[in-house]
Amino acid sequence: MKSRFVFPRHTKADMPVAVAGDGPYLIDAEGKRYLDASGGAAVSCLGHSDLDIRAAIQDQLDTLAFAHSGFFTCEPAEALAEKLVSLAPDGIERTYFVSGGSEAMEAAIKLARQYFLEIDQPERRNIIARWQSYHGNTIGALSAGGNRWRRSQFAPFMVEAMHHVSPCRAYRDKLPNESDTAYADRLAAELEDKIVELGPDTVAAFLAEPVVGATMGAVPPVEGYFQKIKAVCDKYDILLVADEVMCGMGRTGTLFACEQDGIAPDMIAIAKGLGAGYQPIGALMVSGRIYDAVAAGSGFFQHGHTYNGHAMATAAGLAVLEKISHPHMLAGVREKGRYLTDRLAKQFSDHAHIGDIRGRGLFIGLELVADRETKTPFPPGTRLAARIKANAMALGLMCYPMSGTIDGESGDHILLAPPFIVENTEIDLIVDRLAAAIENSL
Numbered sequence: 039m040k041s042r043f044v045f046p047r048h049t050k051a052d053m054p055v056a057v058a059g060d061g062p063y064l065i066d067a068e069g070k071r072y073l074d075a076s077g078g079a080a081v082s083c084l085g086h087s088d089l090d091i092r093a094a095i096q097d098q099l100d101t102l103a104f105a106h107s108g109f110f111t112c113e114p115a116e117a118l119a120e121k122l123v124s125l126a127p128d129g130i131e132r133t134y135f136v137s138g139g140s141e142a143m144e145a146a147i148k149l150a151r152q153y154f155l156e157i158d159q160p161e162r163r164n165i166i167a168r169w170q171s172y173h174g175n176t177i178g179a180l181s182a183g184g185n186r187w188r189r190s191q192f193a194p195f196m197v198e199a200m201h202h203v204s205p206c207r208a209y210r211d212k213l214p215n216e217s218d219t220a221y222a223d224r225l226a227a228e229l230e231d232k233i234v235e236l237g238p239d240t241v242a243a244f245l246a247e248p249v250v251g252a253t254m255g256a257v258p259p260v261e262g263y264f265q266k267i268k269a270v271c272d273k274y275d276i277l278l279v280a281d282e283v284m285c286g287m288g289r290t291g292t293l294f295a296c297e298q299d300g301i302a303p304d305m306i307a308i309a310k311g312l313g314a315g316y317q318p319i320g321a322l323m324v325s326g327r328i329y330d331a332v333a334a335g336s337g338f339f340q341h342g343h344t345y346n347g348h349a350m351a352t353a354a355g356l357a358v359l360e361k362i363s364h365p366h367m368l369a370g371v372r373e374k375g376r377y378l379t380d381r382l383a384k385q386f387s388d389h390a391h392i393g394d395i396r397g398r399g400l401f402i403g404l405e406l407v408a409d410r411e412t413k414t415p416f417p418p419g420t421r422l423a424a425r426i427k428a429n430a431m432a433l434g435l436m437c438y439p440m441s442g443t444i445d446g447e448s449g450d451h452i453l454l455a456p457p458f459i460v461e462n463t464e465i466d467l468i469v470d471r472l473a474a475a476i477e478n479s480l
């Protein structure tokens with residue numbers, strides 16, 4: 039229906055009205071069932087009707103809904119932080135709760151700055167991130183992000199202290215005959231050059247998504263990339279912030295995506311899968327050294343939101359984490375991810391317009407190109423991915439589209455991030471419906 043009072047994302051679109059969830063399906067007011075192959079945007083990792091999460095939220099509501107974090111801490115927040123820290127990479131000791139991904143990244147940017155003020159290095163004011171990344175829609179996070187289409191309209195607000203280097207995107211940017219190692223070396227050298235250009239003593243942090251989600255469609259780094267990047271950051275005492283808002287929380291087959299890159303970042307932002315759609319929650323996990331600097335210094339993080347550490351949100355997060363951190367669940371993500379990738383490879387191996395299929399675990403992207411040989415994207419404005427999304431919805435399938443960025447620097451892509459509870463028969467259905475939606479859109 040056309041919203042009458044809601045200000046929708048797409049004011050011209052006629053949206054179905056979601057009325058119920060059933061495992062991996064959403065159901066609209068007409069009774070039509072949509073197989074959720076993208077988790078919305080990599081959110082609904084446990085599907086839409088998990089009774090354990092519902093019970094945890096109800097139990098919490100029976101005792102305490104909300105207590106402002108300026109006055110109290112609460113039991114579910116303490117328990118969730120403890121469990122997250124116990125499962126996190128080395129060095130991570132504290133968790134700062136927020137309500138979503140942009141808030142987590144906004145907190146990361148401000149905490150990076152405050153950390154260096156606390157340790158008496160006030161010159162550290164620059165942040166480096168990567169083109170073709172997405173870190174959120176609030177002004178700080180948007181400025182850090184490297185999605186030109188999302189940034190363009192707000193160019194006057196983009197923060198000067200944010201700088202960008204190239205992403206790690208082997209499909210498009212690795213040179214012919216360049217090895218993964220040489221490519222990773224080249225990118226690490228580019229980061230080092232940027233640090234030197236800005237002045238090493240002025241750089242506070244480097245931000246990156248371990249597996250790039252919304253802008254490029256599940257692009258993992260080449261092997262060794264993050265270790266080299268971490269070495270450069272360490273050389274200049276720059277904080278490494280992993281934005282795992284989309285790729286974290288089991289999505290890639292390990293609880294934290296960066297585990298697979300063998301690095302321990304100074305901060306990790308998480309959101310989406312942590313609440314699994316049952317509650318809005320995000321978190322910034324930080325190393326002991328950062329927390330200790332604040333604790334020993336001013337004793338106050340100059341930041342905060344009304345819903346920091348919300349009792350119902352953290353209770354839901356705890357119940358979700360119990361499930362998604364289970365080794366059996368993570369092994370299932372890896373196994374089903376392999377099945378999905380194999381099915382996609384079989385379906386599209388000869389397809390003239392599928393240039394690349396990539397990803398990790400149940401986080402898979404397909405890049406659409408006008409010409410497979412030359413990797414030429416469809417012209418900007420074709421909005422192919424958006425048409426595939428619409429045709430998929432008509433066929434009862436949700437997939438997440440991203441049309442090529444404004445200057446045609448990448449192709450349209452489709453992101454798949456089905457719930458971890460998806461069955462192989464449902465994966466077959468996803469691939470069949472996606473193939474039909476693509477054919478109907480070309």
Ligand code: PLP
Nearest residue numbers: 138139140172173174251283284
């Ligand atoms: N960071 C990444 C990597 C994301 O993918 C997103 C959202 O897609 C965000 C940050 C922003 O999260 P939110 O939409 O919850 O504010």
